[in-house]
Amino acid sequence: MLNYVIRRLLLMMPTMLGITIISFAVIHLAPGEPIDQMTNLNPKISAAAKQKMRKMYNLDKPIPVQYMLWLKRFVKLDFGRSFSPDARAVIDKITERIPITILINVLSLAIIFVLSIPIGVLSAIHPNSWFDKGGTLFVFLGFSTPGFWLALLLMILFGVVLGWLPISGIRSINYYQFSDFGKVVDVARHLILPVLISSITSLAFLSRITRQNMLEVVRQDYITTAMAKGCSARAVYYRHALRNALLPIVTIIGFSIPGLIGGSVITESIFSIPGMGQLFYASVMSRDYPLVMGILVIGSALTLIGNLVADISYALADPRIKYE
Amino acid sequence: MSSDRSASFWMLVLNRLRKDWFAIAGGAIVLLLLTVAVLAPVIAPYDPGSVETARLLEPPSADHWLGTDELGRDVLSRMIYGARISLMVGFIAVGIATLIGVIVGAVSGYYGGWVDELMMRFVDVMLTFPSFFLILAVIAMLEPSIVNVMIVIGITGWMGVARLVRAEFLSLKERDFVAAARSIGQSDAIIIFRHILPNAMAPVLVSATLGIAGAILTESALSFLGIGVQPPTPSWGSILTEGKNYIEFAWWLSLFPGLAILFTVLGYNLLGESLRDALDVRLN
Numbered sequence: 001m002l003n004y005v006i007r008r009l010l011l012m013m014p015t016m017l018g019i020t021i022i023s024f025a026v027i028h029l030a031p032g033e034p035i036d037q038m039t040n041l042n043p044k045i046s047a048a049a050k051q052k053m054r055k056m057y058n059l060d061k062p063i064p065v066q067y068m069l070w071l072k073r074f075v076k077l078d079f080g081r082s083f084s085p086d087a088r089a090v091i092d093k094i095t096e097r098i099p100i101t102i103l104i105n106v107l108s109l110a111i112i113f114v115l116s117i118p119i120g121v122l123s124a125i126h127p128n129s130w131f132d133k134g135g136t137l138f139v140f141l142g143f144s145t146p147g148f149w150l151a152l153l154l155m156i157l158f159g160v161v162l163g164w165l166p167i168s169g170i171r172s173i174n175y176y177q178f179s180d181f182g183k184v185v186d187v188a189r190h191l192i193l194p195v196l197i198s199s200i201t202s203l204a205f206l207s208r209i210t211r212q213n214m215l216e217v218v219r220q221d222y223i224t225t226a227m228a229k230g231c232s233a234r235a236v237y238y239r240h241a242l243r244n245a246l247l248p249i250v251t252i253i254g255f256s257i258p259g260l261i262g263g264s265v266i267t268e269s270i271f272s273i274p275g276m277g278q279l280f281y282a283s284v285m286s287r288d289y290p291l292v293m294g295i296l297v298i299g300s301a302l303t304l305i306g307n308l309v310a311d312i313s314y315a316l317a318d319p320r321i322k323y324e
Numbered sequence: 325m326s327s328d329r330s331a332s333f334w335m336l337v338l339n340r341l342r343k344d345w346f347a348i349a350g351g352a353i354v355l356l357l358l359t360v361a362v363l364a365p366v367i368a369p370y371d372p373g374s375v376e377t378a379r380l381l382e383p384p385s386a387d388h389w390l391g392t393d394e395l396g397r398d399v400l401s402r403m404i405y406g407a408r409i410s411l412m413v414g415f416i417a418v419g420i421a422t423l424i425g426v427i428v429g430a431v432s433g434y435y436g437g438w439v440d441e442l443m444m445r446f447v448d449v450m451l452t453f454p455s456f457f458l459i460l461a462v463i464a465m466l467e468p469s470i471v472n473v474m475i476v477i478g479i480t481g482w483m484g485v486a487r488l489v490r491a492e493f494l495s496l497k498e499r500d501f502v503a504a505a506r507s508i509g510q511s512d513a514i515i516i517f518r519h520i521l522p523n524a525m526a527p528v529l530v531s532a533t534l535g536i537a538g539a540i541l542t543e544s545a546l547s548f549l550g551i552g553v554q555p556p557t558p559s560w561g562s563i564l565t566e567g568k569n570y571i572e573f574a575w576w577l578s579l580f581p582g583l584a585i586l587f588t589v590l591g592y593n594l595l596g597e598s599l600r601d602a603l604d605v606r607l608n
């Protein structure tokens with residue numbers, strides 16, 4: 001098992017290198033030079049100061065050289081300093097924003113996993129029942145609804161009309177006066193809507209996939225055999241069929257991670273959550289290149305880690321996989 | 325595949341679709357939208373840009389069926405013109421993605437070896453980016469505009485098609501008709517595009533249909549964030565963005581464009597899913 005993990009980790013290296021190359025290329029797509037945004041708006045900056053700045057960010061060197069210099073610092077997790085007035089280290093800005101984004105995504109994944117499997121399995125066991133039809137309707141509406149629009153409607157409904165839930169930020173103004181338990185409840189109340197919004201598309205998608213997988217597995221010979229030898233329907237479905245139907249789901253959950261992390265831009269912007277998505281949106285809008293680059297690379301690294309976890313779970317769940 | 329055999333194959337598919345309730349509903353929505361988009365200047369009751377300062381933020385009425393916006397423009401007319409934008413973005417973005425995906429997938433699957441290895445590695449890298457991050461970064465770097473939105477959704481969305489086409493090519497290239505074509509000395513280009521590709525199009529068609537749904541959603545999300553289609557061009561996403569500031573007292577500005585996006589995307593999803601069943605392809 002350890003060998004398998006190490007081999008997978010080594011395989012991640014070239015992918016990571018590719019990610020840095022593409023991110024670097026994206027930054028250099030922009031017309032003009034990266035420091036324009038900082039300097040053009042400030043009439044006090046002289047040509048000499050501009051030149052100094054170019055030197056400071058290595059912009060006076062050819063692009064491949066710039067990339068190699070960037071890569072050398074990247075290995076030490078040094079992404080340089082933000083172009084914003086605070087000029088803080090990019091890595092610090094990202095690390096303080098990451099926990100809330102990861103929390104929301106992990107909660108979303110948990111909800112997706114816990115709900116989509118029973119919905120899919122029950123739909124497949126009772127095809128064409130009312131539950132199945134309702135489930136199908138939910139699935140199609142779920143992956144056709146624009147998340148930001150649903151978020152607006154839910155904010156109005158639960159936040160303004162009913163007044164049940166807070167609609168922005170992650171804690172109340174009087175958070176620090178609460179007991180420990182009260183603090184947890186307060187954050188949880190703030191997270192209900194964002195987590196719901198970020199999980200709905202994948203939830204619909206995975207329910208559908210689970211249903212399809214289950215329907216296919218149920219048609220296999222070994223299921224007929226189990227039925228023929230007199231197993232109860234319950235045992236056949238839950239012991240023989242479910243486990244095989246679930247295997248591909250593990251991989252697909254891995255695939256849905258880039259979508260989830262990407263979606264955090266929208267969720268966090270709408271609900272004013274100070275996470276990585278909101279930071280990314282702000283950095284892109286202000287052309288804070290070191291920060292854009294840092295978040296692109298770290299966001300992708302999170303995806304790679306998610307995929308690795310999915311692959312390891314797959315290997316653990318499927319006894320046919322040999323990880324030597 | 326001879327022409328009469330393929331004709332009967334498509335007849336079979338059409339017959340299956342005609343019996344499928346999903347396909348009928350999806351097809352109806354898609355046709356309705358195409359009609360609305362094409363006939364926009366004829367059916368829109370008002371000019372989408374004409375400002376009526378005396379009638380700001382009016383709720384739905386007999387004059388303005390879906391109300392007016394903060395500049396007194398007719399919401400229905402703006403949404404009818406918005407249908408053009410959504411469909412154009414959907415078709416062109418998916419066209420670009422499909423073109424790139426088919427070429428990469430065909431070359432990868434047909435030639436195999438290091439070409440395949442290199443291209444599939446590239447696909448892996450592209451799939452590792454949180455999709456929306458990449459789109460957002462590229463558009464913001466290039467300046468937001470409708471053309472850039474279409475191009476960027478296209479160049480960040482071809483990887484699925486490439487994998488599908490590659491998989492089809494891997495099995496099709498071993499078939500007898502390919503060996504036959506090669507034995508009479510036909511070039512690789514002819515074998516790839518004339519002989520193999522037509523047989524690999526079924527999954528491409530399904531994924532393109534579903535892709536249009538995705539592209540429309542992405543465009544609306546970008547416009548919602550203010551970096552998609554720029555005002556005053558009406559797109560459903562941008563009408564929503566302008567409307568969200570007034571959501572507490574002018575709900576019609578936020579409700580109707582959202583519903584339009586939902587039904588359009590639903591239409592393509594229903595059509596795509598029933599095409600998948602009718603063509604009997606697996607995408608996963």
